[in-house]
Amino acid sequence: MFTGKNSAADASQIKLTVTAKTRASNDVVALTLARPDGRRLPDWTPGSHVDVVLPSGISRQYSLCGDRWDAHSYRIAVLHETEGRGGSAYIHEQLTEGTMIALGGPRNNFPLVPSEKYLFIAGGIGITPMLPMLQQADMLGADWKLLYLGRSRATMAFLDELSAYGDRVSVMPKDESGPCRLEEFSGGDAADTKVYVCGPQRMLTAVERHCADWPVGLLRLEHFAAKAQGAPARDTAFEVELARAGLSVTVSPDLSILDALHNAGVHVLTSCREGTCGTCEVTVLAGEPDHRDSLLGDADRAAGHCMFPCVSRSCSDRLVLDL
Structure with a gap:
């Protein structure tokens, strides 16, 4: 899975070599790094992703999909996006074994929590x-099943x-099985089942809707991309106080919190700038955030202890951040 925007280099990045490039389906290649x-x-845990910085400077986020117990290599898989902005095309058409790339992370916004029963939908x-x-669920002896949807078997990786x-x-390719009926697959009793889902927004x-x-x-x-959001909670300026820096910054309606901080000389590490990667997460010490990301669950939104300043704003006149 990936999202992506251009990103400046991060001092925490490491340099890796592409040691293998193989085809996982008609339009997916797997890279070993x-x-x-x-x-x-x-080390990393299931659900983790990394920031891959290509030689052109473009950064993209990809899920780690190899063996987490292999301490010396990572594996990612890249879909060739014909309507994309060039990152996947470069990887498919130009990137070769032996190429050096920079990598940031890993980070995990999609962790696998303990459960005796799982339903995975991809x-x-x-x-x-x-x-x-x-691999983890199987190793722990959990009761699990996977529903894997795609256009055709030729396009479905791994x-x-x-x-x-x-x-x-x-495995349910649409050209063989037709549209999937989730209720037939998931069953009626979901009280003890953790459900993990990743795929296109329509899915x-x-x-x-099915699990409402x-x-x-x-x-x-x-999410592959940011969820649609309504209008911000307020259309007027608000103050962001940086507790450790002893600085207060005014955020106007036309600026993100992230950009306002950068304009004031405070640089927060960021990557996607659309509330999907989790790189810019900050701790909220006071005030009420207007959460506009595609990451936090309902409980974390209600608690208001963290936010993503690339997209989120403020419901209150003042936010205090642990910066």
Whole structure:
């Protein structure tokens, strides 16, 4: 899974070499990445993603989809986006084995929480964060099943790997199975099931609608792109106080909090600038955030302890941030 915007280099990035480039489906390639000196890589957990900075300087976020117990290599998979802005086209058409790239992270906004029963639903390239989740759930002996949707088998990545799980995996290409009926797959009793979903927005919307009356906390989504948002809570300026810096910044209606901070010389690490990657998360010490991201769940929004200043704003006249 990915989202992406241009991003400045981050001092915490590491340099990795593309050690293998293989085809996972007609329009998906898998990249294996490792340190040139063979040293171990940072540990990660299922659901994690990394920031990949291409030689052109463009940054994109991709889910880690390899073996989390392999300490010396990462694997990502990249869908060729024909209507994209060039990142996936470069990876598919120009990036070669031996190329050096920069990488930031890993970060996890889609963690696998403990449960005795899981339902995983993946659409297209949304299978990537699910692969290590399946491995983890299987290793722990959980009761799980996967519904994998796609246009056709030729476009669906990693089918060979998934075949090892037998009938726990339901592969439903649209050209063979037609539209999927979620109610037939998920069953009626969801009280003890954690549901993880990643894929196109239309699929996420359908799942949210289907699970609308399920208990809070059972459904967990990862978005390809930012969710549609209504108008901000206020259309007037507000103050952002930086507790550690002893500085107060006025945020006008035409500026994001992030841009207002940057204009004042306060640089917060960011990547997607659309509330999907989680890079710019900050702690809120006082005030009421107007959450406009695609990451936080209802409980975290209500608590108001953190926010993403690239897109979120303020309901109150003043916000105090731990910066």
